[in-house]
Amino acid sequence: MSEYETIIGLEVHAQLRTRTKVFCGCTTQFGNPPNRNTCPVCLGMPGILPVLNRRVVEFAMRAGLALNCTIQNRSVFARKNYFYPDLPKGYQISQYELPLATEGYLEVEIEKSERRIGITRVHLEEDAGKLVHEGFADSDRRSHVDFSRAGVPLIEIVSEPDLRSPDEAAAYLKLVRSILRTLEVCDGNMEEGSLRCDANVSIRPRGSDQFGTKTELKNLNSFRNVQRALAYEVERQTRILDEGSRVKQETRLWDAAEGRTGSMRSKEEAQDYRYFPDPDLLPLQISNEWIKAVRKDLPELPTARKHRFINDYGLPRGDAEVLTEDRLLADYFEEVVRISGNPKISANWVLTELLREINAGDGNLEKMPVSAGHLGAMIKLIENKTISGKIAKTVFEEMVQTGKEPSAIVRDKSLVQIVDEEAILKIINEVIVENPRPLAQYKDGKTTTFGFFVGQVMKKTQGKANPQKVNELLRRRLGD
Numbered sequence: 001m002s003e004y005e006t007i008i009g010l011e012v013h014a015q016l017r018t019r020t021k022v023f024c025g026c027t028t029q030f031g032n033p034p035n036r037n038t039c040p041v042c043l044g045m046p047g048i049l050p051v052l053n054r055r056v057v058e059f060a061m062r063a064g065l066a067l068n069c070t071i072q073n074r075s076v077f078a079r080k081n082y083f084y085p086d087l088p089k090g091y092q093i094s095q096y097e098l099p100l101a102t103e104g105y106l107e108v109e110i111e112k113s114e115r116r117i118g119i120t121r122v123h124l125e126e127d128a129g130k131l132v133h134e135g136f137a138d139s140d141r142r143s144h145v146d147f148s149r150a151g152v153p154l155i156e157i158v159s160e161p162d163l164r165s166p167d168e169a170a171a172y173l174k175l176v177r178s179i180l181r182t183l184e185v186c187d188g189n190m191e192e193g194s195l196r197c198d199a200n201v202s203i204r205p206r207g208s209d210q211f212g213t214k215t216e217l218k219n220l221n222s223f224r225n226v227q228r229a230l231a232y233e234v235e236r237q238t239r240i241l242d243e244g245s246r247v248k249q250e251t252r253l254w255d256a257a258e259g260r261t262g263s264m265r266s267k268e269e270a271q272d273y274r275y276f277p278d279p280d281l282l283p284l285q286i287s288n289e290w291i292k293a294v295r296k297d298l299p300e301l302p303t304a305r306k307h308r309f310i311n312d313y314g315l316p317r318g319d320a321e322v323l324t325e326d327r328l329l330a331d332y333f334e335e336v337v338r339i340s341g342n343p344k345i346s347a348n349w350v351l352t353e354l355l356r357e358i359n360a361g362d363g364n365l366e367k368m369p370v371s372a373g374h375l376g377a378m379i380k381l382i383e384n385k386t387i388s389g390k391i392a393k394t395v396f397e398e399m400v401q402t403g404k405e406p407s408a409i410v411r412d413k414s415l416v417q418i419v420d421e422e423a424i425l426k427i428i429n430e431v432i433v434e435n436p437r438p439l440a441q442y443k444d445g446k447t448t449t450f451g452f453f454v455g456q457v458m459k460k461t462q463g464k465a466n467p468q469k470v471n472e473l474l475r476r477r478l479g480d
């Protein structure tokens, strides 16, 4: 065990999936030509006035409540002042001293036990525009700015420094993403930047009750990069302390290609944002009735659903965890169970064959040709012994290729299992007649030959003979 303890706190930015921006009526639609989604308000023209989007507040409240926060009856928008070409007004509207939601927590499953991670605050803010750089040589280097993203609503979720390892940080982030997606307030796409994470990390001698100096890591656009960057940074800080030096408080950028972090700006260069309440916006007043209504409307959240899968379906923790990480996958699974009536076999099929197919494709369950109803029906065919588990794999493959119904596939390809004893015995007799040498070996006591005979029978029936029946009848026929 290292002589140091790792301390991590995450700041997560999530783009809210409202139809329009936070302070104007511009669409948030992705993929339009640059600067199409703009108006004088989000371009920061003189004399403009922001008008708060009610839906944004509702989405932020959903997130705050799901993260076990207290929703404040009164919160205040503040101006965060800095100059950057992607920021048309010269300030970002955010919340500072009085955020929308405070003091929440999440129970995160870490190595089979649950740990409570504190959430300091959830506040509302607007996104900035996007700079696009092109060209490498000085003569053709240009930068463009796209303001379509300026004014898109964000929430920032700030955790307490309660995380103790890169793995814990990744587990926490996964759960946050899963919750936001379940709430349908954010699509959670990290590559496209709808979910962004900054990680703060420090180390301290084990047993110390004071925090060490932290660094802040930016540009972490996947779970894997969060883990890698943090692991790299813990190692770097350990080396510094071991040398007897001090960690410098700074912001560092993760370079995924190089696998290392590099300094971006130090504390001395840190911005003074000169926050002050935005005079253009009234304090945000939220009534208890509204909070109550939003809370009542919350869907079942991933952790609760996981516990239900464990308790009601008797699934192992690990299976329940994977099945409930994604709301669509959990819905799919429950539909399979409703049709098949067998949760365990359904979980096996969803977690192995189905996930393998999804991952081999584009990772999108919605494009899967096998509907939950069809998979459930197929499992039912195994359960009532119409097909064997082995044949089911063939049927499943066919469903993936054609999207056809399982009973139609079984009928068209005549895959119905052979359970009729006489039919199986007839084939057993054929196999025995055709293989005098293995038979003699078997009679001489070479019992492994038994498996050979089973294999031959299965081969002759194209895998359709019921395996238990084959074993049973073969034993009887060979005189065991």
Ligand code: ADP
Residues within 6 Å of the ligand: 007, 008, 009, 010, 011, 158, 159, 160, 161, 162, 200, 201, 202, 211, 212, 213, 214
């Ligand atoms: P700052 O003043 O730099 O914004 P904050 O206290 O607001 O710092 O915390 C920002 C984030 O950094 C939070 O997620 C918090 O949990 C985390 N954090 C604060 N101190 C430490 C520390 N010593 N080590 C690791 N993370 C920390």
Ligand code: ZN
Residues within 6 Å of the ligand: 021, 024, 025, 026, 037, 038, 039, 040, 041, 042, 043, 151
């Ligand atoms: Zn606009």
Ligand code: MG
Residues within 6 Å of the ligand: none
């Ligand atoms: Mg801070």
